[in-house]
Amino acid sequence: MTFGVVLPALLLSTSCDRRADVGPVVVSVIGDKPELAVSARRALSLPERVLTDAVAEGLVRFDAAGQIEGGLAERWTVTDDGTSYIFRLRNARWASGQPVRAGEIVTLLKRQLTRSDVAPYLTAISDVVEMTPEVIEVELARPRPDLLKLFAQPELALVRSASAGGAGPLHVVREGRHSLLLRPVVDPDRDPDNAGPTPEDDVRLIGEQAARAIVRFVNKAADLVTGGTIDDWPLVQRAEPAAANIRLDPAAGLFGLAVQRRDGFLADPANRAALSAAFDRAALVAAVSPEWSASEALLPDQLDSLSPPTRPGWATLPREQRLGAIRARVATWRAANGVPALGVALPDSLGGTMLWTRLAADLYAMGVRPVRLAADDPAADLRLIDKVAPYDSARWYLSEACVACSDEARAAIEDARLAPTLDARAATIARADAALTADTAYIPLARPFRWSLVALRLVQWQPNARAWHPLNHLRSDTR
Template sequence: MSAPSCGRRADVGAVVVSVIGAEPKLADRDRSALPAGDRLLTDSLGEGLVRFDAVGQIEAGVAERWIVIDDGRSYIFRLRNAEWADGTPVRARDVVPLLRRQIARAAANRIAPYLTAVDSVVEMTPEVIEIELARPRPDLLKLFAQPEMALLRPGKDNGAGPFRRRGDGRDGILLTPARDPDRDPDEERPTPEQNVLLRGERAALAILRFVERHSDLVTGGTIDDWPTLQAANPAPANVRIDPAAGLFGLAIVRREGFLADAGNRGAVAQAIDRSDLTSVASDWPARETILPEQLDSAAPPMVPVWATLPPEQRPAAARSRVAAWRAARGSGPVLRLALPQGPGGTLLWAHLARDLYAVGIVPLRVASDDATADLRLVDLVAPYDNARWYLAEACVACAPEARAAIEAARLADTLPQRAEAAATADRLLTQDVAFVPLSRPFRWSLVALRLRQWQPNPRAWHPLNRLRADPN
């Protein structure tokens, strides 16, 4: 397939967005990991107190301003003049029970475990809400900006915007800008270019639609779809890569047999040629530490013992470890790797299997949800820049001491105590070799040139109301 001109479509009509995956919906929002389409639709129809802008920074949502006091233990939000979809004004008495419900559901979504410091949500006035915390959390706003914290009333289709759903059809879900109560209706006349047509579809169809100039944005791309994109050969100017912050690596999920010993787990980490693995995609750096940087830890990221050898010496060290295991037991180790089933998963499998075979390990590929897996690929974008998030998500089956240190970071009464606990957890988790870091999450989009507000960002998040230049 040849690539058309990167000039794309003229800047007229609704912005057509294809998100990779199933048709977006608001239903079943209690799942721990909402699909990309569901998150986009939820964020568009029901923004939270705050939200992310085009570059992944905090901007006003239902709250127009806020202050943080008491060393990060109290957040006070003033609501803007907003309306629910039925035209009734948004008031604190509506928002408070919605927030309490979301925070109280311990396993409701992927960010709920990081909201346990919230002690109370109270209405101070009809326009003011206070959130009090049992422990300081100066980084709480990025959690409240997540689509999982969007405000949607039970039994209602919509929240407070920034869009309204105007129709569903075979072509997708039509979204139009929500009315701004502060603007004169005679002056505010949205143009068709402010509308968004959102659809969910498999990667191949979404990419084809884009290269044929029938859509403006393909979003939600991961390493699993990357080979499909390469085969389509779109214009390079339209291919955009996010510098996504998060985890991409192999979690140890069964500490049995060969993986019962930390030294053997280190041998698995040593066997993988990261520079070769990450060369399958552009702008995808290799990583050897769990934390990408110091973040809010008291120490720089802990470098694992297995990484102290130069890369060219690591396969021999891993091979020696495997050989000792084979000599003691009469056969080499067999490890089951849980990977995605798409073409990108196959590409990863080819690299990982080659490297493991080279040191004497026999790998078997199994599905991502296979309960018999020994190692499972973790591919997660971080919701906020917090060391505990990285450590907790990497600790799938880690030692009790590491898990206790992560819990100590959660319960720390002061920021210095939390930083020390995070550093301890990083050290213990790294020494335990409970997670094999490979890189950062790989997230790509196809972006038409008319979408001048689209910006790559560490959250890999691109709200639908921040795609085109503001006509006002």
């Protein structure tokens, strides 16, 4: 396996000199050149999400801290029973200069509700209606107190077309071969002095591979590298940027191994539980970063469940005792079936290799023969899930972790989706959490690992649980 990544020797020592606060903020997002995706029936790439969030707003959006702020809506109310959200639109204009009106918002939003990647978590919405040219109502069949965080996702930003774009807060003023120059939209409501943007308010957005982005940053030709995951973390370690520039997000979400095939050694839930118990999570996170947190439970907190996260029965036992249990089970299996082999699907990256080194060592210690497979290999027994949660509902964690879970767990997750009240939803979520943990269809390892390289001029940048950093909240607040 080859990766073809070489970092110049000059990167082995860098200084922490402040990049001058002059000219556009240069942002490298890891991936391909940013393109504006309109009503895509697939998961958007990170560059697509960053660009869409920059040039188009939904009803609401995320601020620098990952909290909700107004987008096209200037304010909103929720009815007492939680089944109606009423949004009053601000005096916004599309990039063409035409005023934003509720009727077009309704049409665009209905399209996004069925085609976006977060659509499976929006099934409680029964209708979106125009009340006046400035007011729309979102009607729900079941209460959803976490709806605004879903509406803040870039997937629900309202784009008229690929050429027409959206309503800001930024717009494209120049396009290069690999980059775009973005400029804040002049909004009379938000900029009553009409001073207009300065050159330092512009953003040059570049889509490129992590190695090139890191080189650009350490050579002080960029202000931000965003979208870093464990895949490319070894490149950061190799480049050794100044510690003050390396920022990790306390990302909420899933980082663990989903059971993809329930046969052979993994057919027995007791074997799956013993396997999960024996992984050395402390050694895994320590090998990557002292700021990375290990996880033993599927849910990070109680969230909207009736009960605290279900802890696996082995959580209080010393690891040596856990390791002894899995070795005994493997010995019994081996006597009848031979050495168990497990295929593990991981990314084809330097970080994937670093992760494989730790996981393979643990599996060998258990008496299991590990086999590394491609991330999308359907023959894999275990597959890495590495996702940041779009909102704070336990149902998202349960649904995403249930790749090949029991019928009982799957039924409880569906009951949670259809629960008519919040109390009923909380109870079924707790039941699903207990069922999925008992089934051990998912092996939690840690929180998602998300890194950025941040120049000191970006005083508005903040780490947050969404690991999301809007381009209008970097150097200054350009809303």
